[in-house]
Amino acid sequence: MSTAETAPVSAAELRSLFSELDHLPALVLAVSGGPDSTALMLLAARWRKALKKKPALMAVTVDHGLRKEAKRETAAVAKLARKLGLRHRTLRWTGAKPKTGLQEAARAARYRLLADAAHELGASHVLTAHTLDDQAETVLMRMSRGSGISGLGAMMRVTQLPETAEIKLARPLLEIAKTRLVATLRAAKIPFADDPSNRDPRFTRARLRFLMPQLAQEGLDARRLAVLAGRVRRAETAIEAAVDRASRDLAVEIAAPPGIAMEARRFADLPAEVALRLLYRAIAQLGDEGPVELGKLEALLAALEDAQKARNSGLRRTLAGALVTLTDGQIAVERAPPRRGSTLTKRRPGRARAAKSGYNI
Numbered sequence: 001m002s003t004a005e006t007a008p009v010s011a012a013e014l015r016s017l018f019s020e021l022d023h024l025p026a027l028v029l030a031v032s033g034g035p036d037s038t039a040l041m042l043l044a045a046r047w048r049k050a051l052k053k054k055p056a057l058m059a060v061t062v063d064h065g066l067r068k069e070a071k072r073e074t075a076a077v078a079k080l081a082r083k084l085g086l087r088h089r090t091l092r093w094t095g096a097k098p099k100t101g102l103q104e105a106a107r108a109a110r111y112r113l114l115a116d117a118a119h120e121l122g123a124s125h126v127l128t129a130h131t132l133d134d135q136a137e138t139v140l141m142r143m144s145r146g147s148g149i150s151g152l153g154a155m156m157r158v159t160q161l162p163e164t165a166e167i168k169l170a171r172p173l174l175e176i177a178k179t180r181l182v183a184t185l186r187a188a189k190i191p192f193a194d195d196p197s198n199r200d201p202r203f204t205r206a207r208l209r210f211l212m213p214q215l216a217q218e219g220l221d222a223r224r225l226a227v228l229a230g231r232v233r234r235a236e237t238a239i240e241a242a243v244d245r246a247s248r249d250l251a252v253e254i255a256a257p258p259g260i261a262m263e264a265r266r267f268a269d270l271p272a273e274v275a276l277r278l279l280y281r282a283i284a285q286l287g288d289e290g291p292v293e294l295g296k297l298e299a300l301l302a303a304l305e306d307a308q309k310a311r312n313s314g315l316r317r318t319l320a321g322a323l324v325t326l327t328d329g330q331i332a333v334e335r336a337p338p339r340r341g342s343t344l345t346k347r348r349p350g351r352a353r354a355a356k357s358g359y360n361i
Helices: 011-017 035-050 070-083 102-121 132-144 178-187 204-217 222-250 264-268 272-286 294-309
Strands: 026-030 056-063 087-092 125-127 158-160 168-170 252-254 259-263 315-319 322-327 330-335
Touching (some): 011 035, 026 102, 056 102, 087 102, 102 125, 222 264, 259 264, 264 330, 272 294, 272 322
Parallel strands (some): 026 056, 125 168
Antiparallel strands (some): 158 168, 315 322
């Protein structure tokens, strides 16, 4: 490992890492007590101290009620926050815990509680301590799940906090290796907690973490995977711009019944990825049965292509609560009629995901 990957984060780097946040009056820091988030709290406090106009910072620790050590770790975070001159709050995830998908449910609960804290403080941004290593693991996880292009772009420095319309999620340490954060804490003589679940082989991310040293020996280290993610995001931006143009040129909204119509011949002339995303946007906007699965979306596009080649104008398919038909040279997307005896809990059509192509995350 190079010296650059084990050096503490410098004061000069701090200005660059947090520069996008200089103008904000208040920020919430997600701090669990582990090395990454403890370093985030320390670095944010140092950054704030150097500013003339200082934002309000509040460290928030979410106790998921899953580990007996959490109470002790939360107390340690609160003590360090006071020492650094920061406010601190502990929020608890109460209620029954699922037997499957526990990590996903815990993550959703954490973001929900962090959003509540941001609203209380009047903060528009929540900061998390995702690192270069987390970015690399995310790329590998999404590759293993067959993600599409936007999924392989992994995490962005600033994005929307899940399930909120007005709170941003910022990751100022996304290009910093975990080893450097540990070195920063050791140089400051600040202890941190160790969460054994990070090494629990029951969880995909932990299993991939074990593989990282072997992959690095073959040249596929965390930094190279993060570079891949950055290049994919660059391509993603270009593709989304093409989808925006196609949407303006082809997609026509229908008033009654509410729907979207596209000229089939012009749709068929689009590059496959652009056509796929344009179809996704229409289905996500009008459907009401949750996320659009990439594999099913690809199968639907293939069916439309085959039907057009065969000059079959009677295609009729449903996906994610939307009805897609090919008739008289036109592709129409509208809300699907309710299924007989259906008891599905439906979401409102057109929420968040309808605007952009998040289908392969």
